[in-house]
Every structure is written in structure tokens, then in C-alpha cells.
Amino acid sequence: MAAMIPAFDGDDPRERFRDADRGQLLLISGLVVAVSLVALVVLLNASIYGENVATRGVEAADGEALEVRAAVVEETGARLDAANRDGSTSDADIEASVDAIDRNLTARYASRGGIAAVDLLSTTPGQYLTGSVNDSTTIGEVDRIRAFSVANGSDLPSTEAAAFTVVLNDTAANTTHEVYLYENDGDVVVARGENGSTPTERCRYPASGDPAVLDLTGDRLDGEPCPMVWPESLSDEDDGPFDIEFENADEAEAEVTATVGTDANPESDTALTVRDAVYAATIEFRYRTADLRFETPIRVAPGEPDA
Template sequence: MAAVIPGPSDGDGSRDGPRGDDSTGDGPRGDRRFRDADRGQLLLISGLVVAVSLVALVVLLNASIYSENVATRGIEAADGEALEVRAAAVEETGALIDGTNRNRPSDHDAAATAVEDGIADLDAYLARAYADRGGVTHVSGNRTTMENGSYVTGDLTANGTGDANATLAADVDRTRGFVVAVDPATLASTDAAGAPTDAFYVEFDDGVNETREVYVYNATDDNVTVAVGENGSDLTVVCSAPAADRVAVDLTGGTLGDERCPGLWTTSAGALGAPYDVTLERTDEANGTATATALPASGKSVSSDHNATPAVYEARIELRYRTADLRFETTVRVAPGEPDA
């Protein structure tokens, strides 16, 4: 057996030679442990940075969404206020035009002057009303923006012709505010098949073999009924309403009493040529009144068997509204009670 020769001692009992471990960390294994620790710290710091970045991104995104919502709400509110001003100007101008026409001015110049003065008063009123909200309004309209028309009224049978048929307005380009108010007790009792020979009706005739008829009668259920036809064709019932002391048939507004009546206006059957004549037929089968504002195809007034007086048919107004955040300008045509088509 070979003898093991111990190495030289360094005086503290230790011996030189290879060591089984690097417990002091000075050898290759210690360096590797330091490197592993550095990687762990780096991964931890990187994860923390990513987490903080994500939190910051979420905060920024939420702030952006909030700012956009606030800005959008501000725009919508400003737009809504501008539309409110527009609606008020149109409604009040329409009421002014109709009020002027009902007062029966002596001529068209007097009617236009009254409307022009009224628009100036409306401008002052709206300016005061919206000044408290920080808005500046201006409404203007003058004689050059207005169309002459005729305001026609009268009892159905008080037409001076001596017969049951009468011309409400001849040679008309447009009609608005056309209302026939009838006493149901005086209407013919019939149905859609018998109405063409029995019932009161309004006829629109463009003079080229194109007509529209609107019949008003009491149906078998005692309801006031409205039926329409064209060129003498079979009638179509469009609406009915319970009888009352007086039932208004709004031909241009499309209502019977308080109910909507789709298909009542003449253009529901297609375009009617212009100019056209409006006549009341078989008025001995209805008591009531008729009211309409007509735009003549030529001249200043329409020919009528009823009471036709000078009127303003339409006006155009210039509207401006400004706030710190909004500038709104528009031109609006005002013709109250005119049908959509």
C-alpha cells in the first residue's frame, strides 16, 4: 500500500491542495452564484418597471377617456342650445305670420311690414332671454325675404255661388294651414263605396286630368271618417274619429281631430302638378268652416269664392347664435302648417 505523504502545513493546521467546496465564494462557483443573484434582481426590477408602466398607461387612458367625454358633453350641450334657439325663432316667427294674416291687413305691404316689425321685436326678446346664459342671438328678416299669399276663410256653404260647389282657391302653387272644421251631425251617412255620390269632399285639380279627392262623412259606426281617392278611383279610408261638436280635418297637417291621419295630404298618392285649383264639392252635405293660406302661381292673390285677404305666405329669417364655445349661423324658411311634400 502506498503511503500518503501529507503536504506542508501553513502553521494553522491547514494544508495546501484542492478544496472540495468554495465556501468563501472566491472560486468559480461563487462567481456563478453572484451572477444568478444579479439576474434575479434584474428580473424583479424589470417586472416592477412593467407593472408601474401598465398602471401609468391605465391612468393616462382613463384621463383621456374622461377628457373626451367631458368635451363631447360640452359640444352636445352647446349644439342643443343652438337648436333650441332655432326652434324658438321658427315657432315665434310662424305664430307672428299667422297672427298677422288673421288680422286681415289691408294689403301685402302692410302684412309684410307687420311681420318685419314683429321679427325685430322677436330679436330683442331672444337677445334678452339668452343673454343670461352667456349667448348672443340675432334674428333678422325683411320684406325681400317674404312671399305674398292669400288667407282664405269662410263657411262651407257661404260661397255666394248659389250652388253646393265653390272654389276655395284657384291657380295655387302651394297650400298650408288648410283646415276644414265640420259639424258631424250634418255629414252624410254612407261608406267608402257610396261617398263619391253622397259625401262632401275637397278636390285638388291640376287641370291636366289629374285630381285628388278627400271625402268626409259619417260611417256606419257613426265615426267621422276620411277617405281619399284620385282621378275618380275607388276610395281608401285613411282615418276615422269619434263624433264631437266640431271635428277639424287638417289636410296639410295630416290630422283628424286630435289623431294623426297618415295619407291625408294629396301627395300621398304621388306628386300633384302645379298650379292647381282647390274646390269644395257637395257642401250641402256638411256644415262648417274652411281656412287656408295659399301661394298664388302668379300675381299677389288667388281667386276665391270665399273671403280671401292679403297675407304673407312665407318668410326667411337669418339666425345667428354665439357663445364662448360655439358659433351658429343659418337661414330658415318659415311657412307654418305647410306639409312636408
């Protein structure tokens, strides 16, 4: 009689070993995936941090260069205006002024590890106007104008109808822009109209008792903001020349200061003084540090209306 072989009941030790092997493999695989994910996160964070640090460094260097650039533009503009007032506007005078700025920059930033320099490239001639105007005064064929301000020598009219008025006559467009300066209820008021229409008030500030100074191209009254005084259509020299006239200027004893392009043709029977000037200058500005090299030409025309 043949011997009977007992059937397996599912508790074979070899099956248990195979199950254990699969569990260990699954556990090890999970651990490898977890470690890989952690390593990926660490690498990603390191990359982001490094990029942020590098970006902050570039922005800081750019900001410093732009700060120096702004200071150079301001100083150059101030020296141009001083030269126009003094009549010292020869090429040698302007170049000497720019050289003085260059020496100051070199000394100031050498101790900080930077190299800053500025050179004069060219100048644009113009005319400097200053003095009294009246109702007969005309400044014709103005293609460019900057630092254009008016002031009263006596009390301003108390009504809009009698206001001291600057008329900007755009003959090519057959349009006039009127800027009114007067007092109302203890305030100095600036308003602007077009083609003789009802003017719109642009700003008002308490009268100080001193002459009111209206900077037309800079949109400011006594140093305070006075928006939209200067017509946008006259900000671009490509739009063609325009004429400047005055109304009720006699009563206000009006005084004018402006720097205009050489095509201007002032006519006045008052003490308006006209002399050659520098309208704009182009300089080359350079700034270098260990992390940055910044070099650019800059056109300087202080008080020019925004285009």
C-alpha cells in the same frame, strides 16, 4: 508530483451571483412594464373622460340653441298667421313683428349669459283664403299651400258615398286625390282615394258634436294625428300646380281656410274671401354663448306639408 486542482461541482459562488443578477434584472423589468401599463391605462382613461365631457358640453350647447331656434320659428309662424287673419301684412307690419320677437329674445337670454337675435331677411307673398265653399268652388293653379283646413257647419253625411269631399286635381300628372270626411257609428272618419278608387281610411275619432276640423296639410283631425291625408306627390312645388275642388260641400256647409301661393286663382259664388297675405318669411337667427356660436337663415311657412 504535480498538485491536482479539484474540479468545480457547480456550486461556484460566482455562478450564484450571476444567477441572482439575472433574476433581479427580470424582476425589475417586469415591474417597469407593469408600471408603464398602469400609466398607459390612466392616461387613456383620462383622455376618454375628457373627450366625453367636452362632447357632452357641445351637445348641451347645441341642444339649447336648437331649442331657442324652435321657439323662434313657432313664434314667427304664429305672428305670420295672425297678420294674415288681421290683414296687417305690409313689409313694415311683418318687420315690426320680427323686431318684437328680437326684443323678447334679447331680454330673455341676456340674464342667462346668452345673446339671441333675429332679423327679417325677406318675405314671400301669397293669398289668404277663408269662408264658405260649395260644389262650384275651384281654387286653381295652386303651386304652394299651407295651413289648409276644412270644417263642417252642419251634420256630416253618414255614408262614404255622400261624404264631404276635397278633390285635389293634379292635371299635369292626370291624377286626382280625393279626401273624404263623414260620420260613421258615432265617429268622424277621414279616408283618401285616388282617381275615384275605393278610399282607404286614414283615421277616425269619436264625434264631439262640434264641427270637425280637418287640417289637410298638417295631417290632423281636430288636433289629433291623421296620417297620410295629404298626398306626398303634392308636397313639392316643383311638381307643378294643381286645382282644388269640392263635392257635397253644400250639405256640410263647408268652411275653408288656407294660405296659398300668388299663382292661385280662386273662383267661387260663395262668401269665400281672398286677400293678399304673406306665404312665408325668411329670418336670420343668431345665438351665442361662451361656448357656442350659432347663426343660420330660417324659412318659416307654418302648416306647410312635408316635402
